[in-house]
Amino acid sequence: MLPLVLYDILSDLPGNNWSTNPAKPRFVLSYKDIPFVTLWVEYSDIPIAMKAIGAKPNKRRNGSDIYTVPVLSDPNTGALITDSLEIASYLEKTYPEKPIFPSNSEPQIRTFDSAYPSLIRPAIKFILARCTEILSPASAKFFMGARSVDIPLPWDATRDADWELLEKGHNTAYDWYQKNIIVACWLLTFKRVLKEDEWARISSWNGGKWAQVLADVEKECKLA
Ligand SMILES: N[C@@H](CCC(=O)N[C@@H](CS)C(=O)NCC(=O)O)C(=O)O
Known part of the structure; x- marks a missing residue:
């Protein structure tokens, strides 16, 4: 099998590997033990480089075209795919071993991806400010131009309030994970059907996470 080629973004960080969207197919490729190489592209060169290889543009929120990475090229099939989740779907269909969407969870994962x-x-400005610090001057300028259309300048990397907002956002994400009703339904059965010491055993896993999931769902659903 020929190695697949993942287009990702260059940075000043040792080993690069910092950008969220390319991280998705990178995790998937690695998880599935699919051989791949990475071609690191300067942020400011993304449109030129992606046009040059014939990659399809992505869409901005207003419907206009934008060239983005990640892009994946698979020399084994000739596929050339734009967009992190389209790549994940392609990899799942083409290389089904070690599934990444168990129990038909792709729609749920896509929903989470767009909601996160x-x-x-609310806290993105200080993250964007930090991103400019790890890019080359040309790429930092390009990045500021591209991102400030949606997130207006100035970006300030020092506001304490942004840390609070970032933590608040993650508390919500944590809640989404914790209050998974399907998991809670199984946990309910475990709690009711298993012996007390057996349920205590499950409750002790992951720092008490599972008993808490059930308690939270019961409380939320007013069945406590
Ligand atoms: N929905 C796309 C978004 C990709 C995306 O926005 N990539 C950024 C880098 S993380 C990019 O290439 N931006 C180009 C630009 O801002 O001009 C995906 O999931 O791949």
């Missing part, structure tokens, strides 16, 4: 940025958006 709204949780951290």
Whole structure:
């Protein structure tokens, strides 16, 4: 099998590997033990480089075209795919071993993927400011131009309030994970059907997470 090629973004960090969207297919490729190489692209060169290889543009929120990474090229099939989740779907279909969407969870994962940025958006300015610090001057300038369309300048990396907002966003994300009703339904059965010491055993896993999940769902659903 020929190694697949992942297009990702260059940075000043040792080993690069910092950008959220390319991280998704990188995790998937690695998880599935699929051989791949990475081509690191300067942020400011993304449109030129992606056009040059014939990658499809992505869409901005207003419907206009934008060239983005990640892009994946698979020399084994000839596929050239734009967009992190489209790549994940392709990898799942083409290389089904070690599934990444168990129990038909792809729609749920896609929903989470599109909802998560709204949780951290109130705190995004200081993250964007930090990103400019790890890019080359040309890429930092390009990045500021591209991102300030949606998130207006100035970006300030020092506001304490942003830390609070980031933590608040993650508390919500944590809640989404904790209060998974399907998991809670199983936990309910375990609690009711298993012996007391057996349920205590499950309750002790992951720092008490599972008993807490059930308690939270019961409380939320007013069945406590
Ligand atoms: N929905 C796309 C978004 C990709 C995306 O926005 N990539 C950024 C880097 S993380 C990019 O290439 N931006 C180009 C630009 O801002 O001009 C995906 O999931 O791949």
